Amino acid sequence: MKDHIKFILQNSIIFAGISFGFSIIGGLFPSSEHTFVIGNPLEVSGITVEHVVGHIFWGAIIGLGTLSVRYIILGGSFAILLDADHLLQFLDIELVSRMSHSVVLAVIVAIVFFIVLRGKDLRIAAVAFGAVLSHIAFDIFLADVGFNASTTFPLFSPFILDRIEFAGLDWLGVEIIGVGIVAVVSYLAKRKEIRLENNLTKT
Numbered sequence: 307m308k309d310h311i312k313f314i315l316q317n318s319i320i321f322a323g324i325s326f327g328f329s330i331i332g333g334l335f336p337s338s339e340h341t342f343v344i345g346n347p348l349e350v351s352g353i354t355v356e357h358v359v360g361h362i363f364w365g366a367i368i369g370l371g372t373l374s375v376r377y378i379i380l381g382g383s384f385a386i387l388l389d390a391d392h393l394l395q396f397l398d399i400e401l402v403s404r405m406s407h408s409v410v411l412a413v414i415v416a417i418v419f420f421i422v423l424r425g426k427d428l429r430i431a432a433v434a435f436g437a438v439l440s441h442i443a444f445d446i447f448l449a450d451v452g453f454n455a456s457t458t459f460p461l462f463s464p465f466i467l468d469r470i471e472f473a474g475l476d477w478l479g480v481e482i483i484g485v486g487i488v489a490v491v492s493y494l495a496k497r498k499e500i501r502l503e504n505n506l507t508k509t
């Protein structure tokens with residue numbers, strides 16, 4: 307039990323740190339047309355119970371393909387922690403809104419986990435990638451169902467800061483891609499594990 311908690315906490319802190327650090331990049335271009343003072347996150351970013359629970363739930367679904375409770379919890383944890391970038395809004399500096407809601411960040415977190423864990427746990431890398439997608443998926447879902455509106459993300463930040471619009475059922479496609487990636491990577495990782503075990507028992 308203690309191991310599980312340590313595993314989840316450690317990796318969650320890494321994820322939140324990357325999301326936060328990545329978002330600082332958005333604060334480096336105060337003269338850009340894409341940056342502005344967003345405001346106190348508690349007032350402008352719509353942090354509600356549904357928002358928090360929804361992100362955790364959508365993220366947990368991403369982890370299902372691993373068939374492992376610790377990765378399912380990790381998926382939920384990663385998904386909500388992506389919003390660590392909102393903390394920068396307290397500084398009242400010009401930022402790119404929702405900077406971390408980017409496919410580029412999804413690739414970066416996957417690579418960082420791959421490097422930190424020396425390639426030994428591909429599932430965390432996949433869950434981290436999928437959690438970013440699940441977060442974006444829930445934000446689209448909430449905008450559509452809660453406000454009957456579309457929503458935008460700087461999907462390729464920091465390279466392209468133009469915002470890309472999503473609406474309606476787009477969230478479902480994004481979530482399915484996340485679930486699929488985690489499921490495929492988990493399957494391949496498991497197969498490799500079994501093969502290694504077989505080789506060990508042979509020798």
Ligand SMILES: [Zn+2]
Nearest residue numbers: 389407441445
């Ligand atoms: Zn968000």
